[in-house]
Amino acid sequence: MASSTKKPLPVQPVRMRAVCPICKTPSYSAGGTHPQCMLRHNDQLAKQQAAAAAALVDRAESPVHHP
Numbered sequence: 001m002a003s004s005t006k007k008p009l010p011v012q013p014v015r016m017r018a019v020c021p022i023c024k025t026p027s028y029s030a031g032g033t034h035p036q037c038m039l040r041h042n043d044q045l046a047k048q049q050a051a052a053a054a055a056l057v058d059r060a061e062s063p064v065h066h067p
């Protein structure tokens with residue numbers, strides 16, 4: 001029995017799947033981010049920015065402590 005012949009390893013197609021940075025799941029979108037995740041992310045960013053802006057305004061408009 002000749003065992004010199006090696007079977008070629010089955011080549012599995014390794015496709016680089018972009019992982020959505022928002023939900024950490026493979027995405028087939030061009031940018032790698034699901035459109036709905038992008039919307040959600042943008043919404044969160046907008047809320048964070050709005051909260052930060054509100055905090056700044058609140059801090060700026062807060063009355064000075066009277067002695």
Ligand SMILES: [Zn+2]
Pocket residue numbers: 020021022023024025027033034037
């Ligand atoms: Zn996603």
